[in-house]
Amino acid sequence: MNAVFPTTFRLNHAQFEDMARKGAFATIGRVELRGGVVSLMAPVHFRHSVVKIEFAQLLLDAVRQRGGDLRVLDEISVLCGDRFVPTVDLVVARKSAIEPTLDGPLPIQAVCIAVEVADTSLSDDLGEKMRDFARSGMTEYWVVDVRGRVIFLHAEPGEDGYRTREVVKFGETIAARTLDLGFSTAALLNV
Numbered sequence: 451m452n453a454v455f456p457t458t459f460r461l462n463h464a465q466f467e468d469m470a471r472k473g474a475f476a477t478i479g480r481v482e483l484r485g486g487v488v489s490l491m492a493p494v495h496f497r498h499s500v501v502k503i504e505f506a507q508l509l510l511d512a513v514r515q516r517g518g519d520l521r522v523l524d525e526i527s528v529l530c531g532d533r534f535v536p537t538v539d540l541v542v543a544r545k546s547a548i549e550p551t552l553d554g555p556l557p558i559q560a561v562c563i564a565v566e567v568a569d570t571s572l573s574d575d576l577g578e579k580m581r582d583f584a585r586s587g588m589t590e591y592w593v594v595d596v597r598g599r600v601i602f603l604h605a606e607p608g609e610d611g612y613r614t615r616e617v618v619k620f621g622e623t624i625a626a627r628t629l630d631l632g633f634s635t636a637a638l639l640n641v
Contacts, residue, residue: 460485460486460487461483461486461487461488462486462533463483463531463532463533463535463555466483466535467554467555469488475488478490479491479493480537482527482535482536482537483533483535483536484533484534484578484582485533485534485582486532486533491537492569492570492571495569495570497597497641498568498569498570498596500641501567501594501596502539502540502594504637504638504641505540505565505567505594505638506522506524506540507637508633508634508635508637508638509522509540509542509565510522511633512631512632513631516630516631519544519545519546520543520544520545520562520629520631521542521543521544521545521548522540522542522543523540523541523543523556524539524540525537525538525539525540526538526555526556527555527556528541528556528557528561528564529554529555529556529557529558530558530582530583530586530587531585531586534582534586535555536579536582538561538564538566539566539567540565540567541556541561541562541563541564541565542561542562542626542629542631543556543560544560544562547559547560548560558586558587558588561588561589562589562628562629563589563590563591563592563626563628563629564583564590564592565591565592565593565594566579566591566592566593566594567593567596568593568594568595568596569596569597572598575593576602580593580604580612581610583604583607584604584607584608584610584611584612585607585609587607588607589605589607590603590605590626591605591607592604599619599638600617600618600619600620601617601618601620601624601635602617603615603616603617603618603624603626603627605627605628606627614627618635620635620638620639621634621635621636621638621639622634622635623635
């Protein structure tokens, strides 16, 4: 009798974290947990890196000028649910919502804005990943489109996606929907 084995094993975030800590993904590159499945992430190309660094600097400057309880984090895993632990390019998080002893992914409750920079991943970042973020209750989700030279701002999450979406062109001023935070994106015109 032939045994039938599933072709996909669904993991929860605890199993995923345990595997990561034991080095299970060390030789395969960047990964994230999506729908309980370990997913390989796209390689980071030159334009993605340049735009991400410029955008991160703009975000950092705006957060510092605003002052208060916010912090910008880079390339961090966010615990959005038992089977959704994406690695997010940039996040704006509340310092007060982060436990000083945190040793693992950032809880979604600490995140005010999740930012993905999309070069080769635009269809996913504006598709299934966007819907996953919305279903998990991510308050605000931005996608920086490297090739299209625009930023998509999403707010008001729901089961089918975000109820509001705004498009900001590189060079225009961007303003968060859920925070008192805004800045010019003029520096992106030079990348």
